[in-house]
Amino acid sequence: MFGRLSGSPLTAICEEQYFLQDEWNYLKKNLYFQELLLKFQRKKESRGLRPFAGFGAAPQKKGPANSPGL
Secondary structure (H helix, E strand, C coil): CCCCCCCCHHHHHHHHHHHHHHHHHHHHHHHHHHHHHHHHHHHHHHCCECCCCCCCCCCCECCHHHCCCC
């Protein structure tokens, strides 16, 4: 329909649009997971657990179950 568009301004605009759409989708997804992580941290803190320290970190509850001698 348009013939060869390589190197044309229209091609550059389309490529830029696809790039920006990919960036926008990535940022929306990243923001969503950051909000989930923040919600998870607040839930843990409200239950008396230590703040999130990264993957693989075991939660430590406060109370007599972790006291020495038991």
